[in-house]
Each structure stands twice: as structure tokens, then as C-alpha cells.
Amino acid sequence: MFLHLFLYRLKSFFRTRSIIFWTMLFPILLSTLFKFAFGSSSDILENYKTIPVGAAVVSENAETESFLSILKSAEFSKDNPMFSIKAGDLESSKKLLADGQIDGIIILDSSFSVLFSKSNINQSIIRQFVNRYIQTVKIVTDIASVSPENFSKTLSLLEENPAYLQSVTVGGEKSDPMLQYFYALIAMACLYGSFLGLQNSHSIQANLSALGARRHVTPTSRKLLIIADTLAAYLIHFLSIIVLYLYIRFVLQMPVGPQPAPFLLICLLGSVIGVSIGQCVGSLARKSENLKMALTLGFSMLSSIFSGLMYADIKYYIGKNAPIINKINPATLISDAFYSLSVYSDYDRFSSSLITLALMSAALIIISYFSIKRGKYASI
């Protein structure tokens, strides 16, 4: 009997287009858009192309020679030089700029000024590079004149660590800040399980649909009906999350879920929470199905936005000003659990998130079960 109910419910969910769209296709579509929009910060440097730049020598001296050699040695990554230099006079450089053969001109005079015909990322890189050079030269000159005993030490520091700020991980794999968006997206997809939960509650309860009334008058126990429908919803939704995970990881090549087992455990709990939220909303008030759908969609979106789906820093802002929201927002808890797996080498923070999610799941399961399981109704 259970298998009969379970398999038919699975079939019913698989054929419901709106559910397939919201739980499977829409998150895949959104993740694809995210990939195009954000990609990965580690990809950016490797994928950058060498910038053609003109070096217009106005006054030839040791400093300009030094600058030219630094310009030649700059690179985005190994074997990917930052600039391809076309040295010449100012007039020929301007001609090259007008023809579009170079993206900018560095005028090698006393001030190292720059000349562009348009403004985009390449021009910003050229400008930043020149400004950085000027600042470094000033630092070295000032140290040499003010504190010459520290001159060699300063040079060593500048050679070893040209970046004064460097991001480090406290453990685990390298953390890509863009991954936060994908984690928030997967959390949102988990909460979209509420659509299945909503449909379950409507098709079981006699006061919400004729189908619920018909199923109510059969000799099959309500407990069995509820369990079969709920497990079918969990399974369908968890499968759709797995598909999303595989798509993001292997098709979009984003390094999400480096440890698949605990990652998928969180996904499973997320599915349970999402479906249970839908069943709770569906069972608690006798309002139209469309209104309840709007409520669950609104809650899922708001929860996801607060977890950093649109703007990563919002989570930290909320954590600072209203921390209770982060503690109870299921999307934040889910995305935090994902993030902690990739950042921390131990499982302390992950375990803490896991326990909170498990407790939340259990509470929602109990509430939704008892709200659906009513025997009789005051009105239908």
C-alpha cells in the first residue's frame, strides 16, 4: 500500500510542470546567469588577456628605463604578461591609440601620465599600475632619505610581497568569494521545496480540495497518506538539488561542495525544511492556493536575499544589526553550512549549523504533520 501511494505521488510530482520549473529548471537557469555574471575570482586573472599599451618616451633617463623594464616584467599569472608594449614617440603612440591598436599611452616623462581614448577595465588596470609604481617609488625615495638604515629592508619587503593585503583561508580549500552567491542560490533552491509541500497539503486536506476529501474518506490511514506524500516530496526535491549541485560543479565548473557527502547532507536537510515549510503554510489557513503560493515564494525569496543571494555583504550587515535573523533564517543557515565546509578545516562550525538545521527540520516536520492530520473538519 505504501509503495502504491509513494510511487503514484512521485509520478504526479514529476509531471507537474510548475514544480519541475521552480525546483529544477529555474535554479539551473539562475546559476548559469550567475556564472556569466560573476564567474570565479580565480578565473579572472587566468582568463585575462595581455593589454596592448603604448610607451611614449618623452625624456629618456634611468627612471624611464627602470619603469619600462618593470612594465615588461608585469604579468597576470605565469606565462601571461600583463602588457604588450609598443614603445615610440608620442605622435606615433597617439596614432596607434586612435587606430585602436593600443588601449592607452603611458607618457614616460617626469610625471608618468596616462592617455586614453575610452574608459574600461584595461584602462583602469593601466592607470592603477602606473599609480602603484609612482607610490612605490615615492616610498623607496622617502625611506632612502629619511631612514636609510631601513632602505634594504624596505626593498626586500617590496620584492617579496607586493600585495599588502592578501586573503588567506583559515583552513580547508581556497575560498572563492563568488562561491557565496552559488551557496545562497542552492539554499534558495532548497526552500523552493515549499511548492511541493504546498501541493501536498492541498491534496491531503478535505477542506482544501475535493481530492483531499476523496482521499479522506478511504480506508487508508491518514498517517500513511501523509508519510507517503511527504517522502515523495522529499525525494523529488532532493534529486533536483543533486542535479543542481552536479550542474554547478561539473558543467559550470564552480568548486562548490568539495566534500560531497556532508554537502549533500545539508542539501537533504534543506529539502526537508523547504518541503515542510510548504506543508505548514498550506495547512494552517483556509486561504486560496494562489495566496499561499505567493506567501511561500515571497518567504523563500526574502530568506534567500537575506542570506546574500543578491548582495553578499547583506548577511554580515544583518549579523551585526539583527543577528537573530541570521540564526533563524533557513537560507542563511544552509549557505553558512556550505561555506564552512569549504573554508574551515575542522567540522566545528559545520556541525553547529547541521544541528540547528536538523532541529529546525524536526520541528517543521512535527508541526506540518499534526496540522495536516486532522480527522474531521468544522466546514468543508
Place this chain on the structure above:
Amino acid sequence: MVIRVENLVKRYGDLVALDHINLSIRQGEIFGLLGPNGSGKTTLINCILSLLTYNKGEIEVFGKPMNPDTYDSKRKIGVVMQNVAVFEELTVWENIDYFCGLYVGDKKERKTLVEEAISFVGLEDFQKFYPKKLSGGLLRRLNIACGIAHKPSLIFLDEPTVAVDPQSRNKILEGIQELNRKGATIIYTSHYMEEVEQICTRIAIIDKGRTVAEGTNDELKSMIKTTETIHIETVDFPESLITSIQSLPNIYKTDILPGKITLRCSRGKHNLIHVLDFLKKHEIVFGRVYTELPTLNDVFLEITGKELRD
């Protein structure tokens, strides 16, 4: 007694939907519940099926009090809801199989039952169709098939022919009679008196949550004064003759409408002859003259003062 309802009261706030209603339904009957919209028919059915709570009274089905977990009784009951209750995402065959599976566990037995149910309602050509592809009549047939596939001994049909084409309606009514011949007790609710008159062996007329009359078709009609209604189409009937025609033997009520006169007659013979003689005597020009036997609507009208069709 298959169903016994005693002193049932159901309130929705201040509205009394069922007002101390009593009902007894015997094995093998096709019992009709007739009443206008809002009279309490569906509420009564839902209370008997233990879907609704009620404020007072007792309900027994198959000799046992009816509760949500009286599974033994539920196993013998089939329900055809007023609203179509099927899964939109499952085909005709799958829907019937699903609902039959809630009663019958054995797969082989269920397959036979499903095929028989499909044949019974005439949906052989539509087995792989989805509900949204079916017409209203076919959808109603599917609805019925889902309710009776497991061959229940007690079947509730709540207005099963609403918005149904005449062909499907006839098929449904014939099917119900067939089920009864095979041994099922049927409770049939409707506000279409013609259907109830056609198939029901015993009828209860309900209005405002109360049983206003109960009995066979003939018993109900014998309760009222009217035994015959005579309709006369006439161009011009003088007002001076109204009193005279009303004083003819057995005529107790006269309705004068433009172009038509309706005369209601109580028990007696040769009423039509008396009327025709009267018209001839006074040289009244008339068209068609026809007579009607009393209907359940007449019963309802005489008891409650209003028409069944509201």
C-alpha cells in the same frame, strides 16, 4: 439498516445547516436526497462520511458509529464527490488505479477491477488521456469510476450529473441502476427532480436542513392535494369567467397568465372533460390543452411554498 441518522444538528456559526434531521436507509435502496441548493444535502453526506463535525445527534453506518478511523465501514463505501476529485497529472487509467488501490491491495485483483470500472463508465477509448483533455461529461464518468472501482456495497453520489451532456447523463443514470441491481445501496443527491423520480426507490425532500417529506415517488405525490394539472393555451380568457372555472368540480387553484391558464385539480375523475365542456359552453377560443401528473416539484411547492429550482 445500512445508514441510521438520528436527530442530527450541524451549525455553521448562527446558521443551522442541519436541523434535527433523521434518516434511515435500507439495504438495496436507491435513496434520493432532493432539495434546492443550500438545503443541506451535501452537509448531511459529509457528516455521514465523518468529514464534518456535528453539534448533536448520532450516525451509524453498517450498524457501527461512524468515525474517521472506522476503516472496516469505509472499505465498503464508495464516494463520488460533487466536485471532480482526480489527479490532473495522472491519466484516466492511473487515476482509477490509484483510488482503487486505496481499497484493494492486491495488484492483480486491482487490475481487473480497474478494467471493469473503465468499461462500466465507457472510457475504454480514453484510458491514456489526462483529465484536462476530457469533456465535462467524460470527466464526470472518470469521477464516478474512481469512486466505484472497488465495488463498494454503499455508494454516495453527490450531484454526479451537474454540467453534464444528456448522453453522459443517461449513461450515468443507467450505470447507477446497474450498480443497484448488482447489490449496492445508493444514496443519490440532486436538485434535478427528473433524475430522482427516474431512478430512486425512496426519496427524502430536504429544505433548510430539515426533512420535509419522505417516501416512495407515489407516496410523496399522494401527500399533496394536486393529482392533476391542466394547462390551457388561450388567447383571451374573460375575467368574468375566472370564478366560474374555479368552481368546477375538484379544481382548487387557478393561475391566469397571458395566453395560458393553469388549473390544479385535487382527487377526482374526468377533470379534463369538465374543463373542455366549460370552454365549449362559453365559446372560449383555445389552442393546446394538456394535462400533467404531479411532480416532486409540486410536492415541494405545496409543502414549502417555493419551487425546487431556485
